[in-house]
Amino acid sequence: MSDIIPVEVPTVGESISEVQIGNWLKQEGDWVKSGEDLVEIETEKASVQIPAPASGYLQSITKQSDEFAEVGQQIASIQVAEQPAGGDGGSSNGGSAPAAGNTASAPAPTASAPAPSSPAKSGGGFVMPAAQRVLDEHKLDASQVPATGPGGRLLKEDVLAYIRNGSSRPAPAAPPAAPTAPAAPTAPAAPTQQMSSPETASLMTSGGYRSEEVKPMSMLRRTIASRLVQAQQTAALLTTFNEINMAPVMAIRSKYKDAFAKKHGVKLGFMSFFAKATVEALRRYPAVNAEIRGDSMVYRNYQDIGIAIGGGKGLVVPVLRNVERMSFAEVEGSIAEYARLAGENRLQPSDLMGGTFTISNGGIYGSLLSTPIVNPPQSGILGLHSIQERPVAEDGQVVIRPMMYVALTYDHRIVDGREAVGFLVAIKETIEDPARLFLEV
CATH class of the missing domain: 4.10.320.10 (E3-binding domain)
Structure with a gap:
């Protein structure tokens, strides 16, 4: 008799007791290899893959996509079996899992009585x-x-x-048997309303x-919603703005991007400039890098900067640790790797934990101006926006320059307006004169 191995929701964090089922990477009847990813589960922090605990046929999927399950709950089972000869088995090549409790030599189920697991x-x-x-x-x-x-x-x-x-x-229904006697005429049936499944509700109108x-709202979206409401209710949020002439940075990037990519294997983007400029600004105005903890204010002498990235399940904010020690190539490489993992829903909860400050670049989606919301318990978030050519005054002349609006939303309980304005001015000065990044002035 073949062994049946349960597939259970693993422990994915100390405070996580419930997960949401994502995409099943295998279907009922498929043969799977031990350690091969079966299904994605979504927690309130990230997506995690559950591997197969043994090699065999996947059976009895009891939790479908978008449904919720508790940690330790069984969501499927695997009937232990060797890989079929001549292929990878499973329904992908026309085969299906043997019924639970039958041996490999048992006769295949007939068309009139299909195996329950197939x-x-x-x-x-x-x-x-x-x-x-x-x-x-x-x-x-x-x-x-x-x-x-x-x-x-x-x-x-x-x-x-x-x-x-x-x-x-x-x-189509089966044709009725020929009546032996003429059927009595009946009144036309009143039209009935066909009810839809819980997933879809349809209303008939004159136009169609x-x-x-x-x-159901995803675990990640529920967490985002909760934290954003928490920030609005508990912090005294205020936003200040400035604009930056991007021409100097664009000139440097254009001049060195090919050599940079050839040497480091990663593209030179704008985010590394802003990350390093943010480090300098946080050093000048440490309150923006601090947090309120009870009745105390905690000031940090390191800069762990979260970078908002659009992932497969929505916006996520992985954290770059100790950006003050990172090179431009390390910043760009880390962001590229996090973007790849986010697109594959493979970010780990540890990638998203912590962070002392956040940068969100809405400009890649075409945003001209916005007021980002602080990610508690942080005290500040820098919003970047799209670069547009605009007329500006320089030395009494009107010239066209590639300009970007930047926004700093901050917690006014710990950050004063003077510090917030000074922070953005420091960002502006550094980006408009990138030599400051290397001369530390």
């Missing part, structure tokens, strides 16, 4: 259990719905998309369908 097969592909449930709810035939899953699998998302597009219609999709 996806149903229809229209040349496999229908996943979650998709079959939605099909049954809407009385649809699997052959009506285009399948987009690997190996021709019909996914729940395929069925929901089919329904949202207004194409749902009952599966208007649909709404209800999805």
Whole structure:
């Protein structure tokens, strides 16, 4: 008798008791190798992959994408088995997991009695259990719905998309037997309203369908929302602005970007200039790098700067440790690596913890001006914006320069207005005269 190994939600942090199921990287019936990633789970801080505890067939997925599970809860199981000869096994090559409790020599299930752990097969592909449930709810035939899953699998998302597009219609019923006597005429049935699944609610209007999709808020988004509300309710937030002539930095970047990339293997961007300029500004105005802890103010003699990055699950802020000791290449390389991990949802909770100050670059999305919100318990955040050519006055003449608005949102409980304005002036002076970064003036 083959062993059945449970797949459970691991401990991912001392204070984390619940996670949200992300994307299943394998499907029921697939053969998986021990240590191979099965599913992504999302915590309030980051996304983590759960590896297979043993080699075998993935069975009994009990928690689907977007559902919640507690730490230690079983979300699937694996039937231990050797890799099939001639391929990687699983439903990707037409095979499926043997039924639990059967040996490898047991006869294959017939079409009239499919193995419970195997996806149903229809229209040349496999229908996943979650998709079959939605099909049954809407009385649809699997052959009506285009399948987009690997190996021709019909996914729940395929069925929901089919329904949202207004194409749902009952599966054709079997033709009735010929009546032995003329049927009595009946009044036409009153039109009935077809109710949608919990995932999709549709309202019929004269102009067609208007649909709404209800999805649970992700763990990461819930944490972001909670922390932003906390910042608004507990801190005395104020924002001050300035503008910077980006021409000097753009000239340096244009001159040295090819040599920089060739030597260090990473592109020279603007963020490294702003990170190093921020270090100098934080040294001049240490209150912006401090935090309130109870009735005390904690001043730090190091600069751990969080860099806001758009990831697969939303905005994340990984932290660069001791930026004051990092070179330009180390800053750019770290940001590039964090961006790659964020895009793959592979950032670890430790990558996001801590931080004494944050830089958020809304300019890459086209933002001209904004008021960023402080990430508590930090006391300040620097907002960068898009670079635009604007007319400015220099030496009594109107000239066109590439200008950027910058914003500093700060906690007025610990940072005075004079310090906030001085902080932005220090950033402006350093970026407009980058030699200051190397001469320390």
